[in-house]
Amino acid sequence: MLATSRRPLRIRGERVVAVAPLVLPQASTLTDLDALAAVPAVAFFLTCARDVKSDFRLTEANAAAAPEICRRLDGLPLALQLAAARLTVLSPEALLARLERRLPLLTRAPRDLPERHQTLRAAIAWSYDMLEAADQRFFRQLGVFIGGFTLEAVEALADDCSDDPDPLDAISRLVGQSLVFVQPLDESTPPYRMLETIREFALETLEAAGEAPQAHRRHAEFFRDLAVRAEPMLLGTAERRTWTAQLEYAHDNMRAALAWSVSADGDQAVGIALAGALGWFWLMCGRLQEAQSVAARRSARRVAPGRRDLRAAVRRLLALLPGQRRPRPGRLRRGRRPPVGESPRPRVRAGRHSPRGGARQPRHGPGSPKACSRCAGAATSGTSPCCC
Numbered sequence: 001m002l003a004t005s006r007r008p009l010r011i012r013g014e015r016v017v018a019v020a021p022l023v024l025p026q027a028s029t030l031t032d033l034d035a036l037a038a039v040p041a042v043a044f045f046l047t048c049a050r051d052v053k054s055d056f057r058l059t060e061a062n063a064a065a066a067p068e069i070c071r072r073l074d075g076l077p078l079a080l081q082l083a084a085a086r087l088t089v090l091s092p093e094a095l096l097a098r099l100e101r102r103l104p105l106l107t108r109a110p111r112d113l114p115e116r117h118q119t120l121r122a123a124i125a126w127s128y129d130m131l132e133a134a135d136q137r138f139f140r141q142l143g144v145f146i147g148g149f150t151l152e153a154v155e156a157l158a159d160d161c162s163d164d165p166d167p168l169d170a171i172s173r174l175v176g177q178s179l180v181f182v183q184p185l186d187e188s189t190p191p192y193r194m195l196e197t198i199r200e201f202a203l204e205t206l207e208a209a210g211e212a213p214q215a216h217r218r219h220a221e222f223f224r225d226l227a228v229r230a231e232p233m234l235l236g237t238a239e240r241r242t243w244t245a246q247l248e249y250a251h252d253n254m255r256a257a258l259a260w261s262v263s264a265d266g267d268q269a270v271g272i273a274l275a276g277a278l279g280w281f282w283l284m285c286g287r288l289q290e291a292q293s294v295a296a297r298r299s300a301r302r303v304a305p306g307r308r309d310l311r312a313a314v315r316r317l318l319a320l321l322p323g324q325r326r327p328r329p330g331r332l333r334r335g336r337r338p339p340v341g342e343s344p345r346p347r348v349r350a351g352r353h354s355p356r357g358g359a360r361q362p363r364h365g366p367g368s369p370k371a372c373s374r375c376a377g378a379a380t381s382g383t384s385p386c387c388c
Helices: 033-037 038-050 065-072 079-090 094-100 120-129 132-142 149-159 167-176 196-208 212-233 240-249 251-261 270-279 278-285 288-298 308-318
Strands: none
Touching: 033 038, 038 079, 038 240, 065 079, 065 094, 079 094, 094 270, 120 196, 132 149, 132 196, 132 278, 149 167, 149 212, 167 212, 196 212, 212 240, 212 251, 212 270, 212 278, 240 251, 240 278, 251 270, 270 278, 278 288
């Protein structure tokens, strides 16, 4: 017996075959129009486009926009069909520019389709409405993650919510209903991800429920703590490669946390601590320009008195900026050369003694034309030279 279902039936003898989104084009196929047109996602998009505009063809002019549209829509057949319907009034380039917000745009399906397939929002809402209330709340919170996430990150998001379901069980249910996808297990990617079209819906419902500020704060605090734990492990440790990989695939989420920290609902202290802990990672991965851009914005923020941890983070950020603040000359240790561009600390000569004991020797003898009046009169008055 062959059956299709929104989720596994969970009966004995069942063998589940997941229906994945259509295969997306790779970078190697972008320059060959014939190879690009044969990629499943692009081929389906072209078929739907010709249904509404019979003369539509893949050309040199739209060869960049068409595959990017497929990527933005995650290769979802319904999303591609709804996007193609807009080609009657929009060029592929104009359509791509409007896909920053997908759900309001993808609304024109054939009228004979079921109501839940009339718009992309209705299709996702149909699956969302089938969830229990606790799973709905769990699903909404996952919208704060960008690119992917780990089970540890999910657990941190639900730490202070005793009513939330067990994260592992909840993830399993969302995976079974194709609202969360499991990625290949390796060091370069987090194990779970949410398609961008689904994530946009999750963020909308998160905002509507009034839960966004708290969810974004917990998200930022988790990635701040991850960066702080990783920082000492990046230099001279056996785990350096593992920690670098974790920071690499978490980097999009850390960028989002940095952006949240300077928003109206954000916390600048979280952003400063996160940026300060990422300094070595940025330098090791060749992201000096990004590091300096973040450092220039965060180091100008005022730090509350008594927050030594944040002051240390600001100092680490300043170290990324060439030509910015340097240690004051008065705080340089003895024997250390002052930074380039600064004068050495002036010496106090009068009344000082040399480290070896005894009075300092005058730089100019009493008969020298450069001697001061006290040195000049030392020979006759019998007084000690002034060490000028």
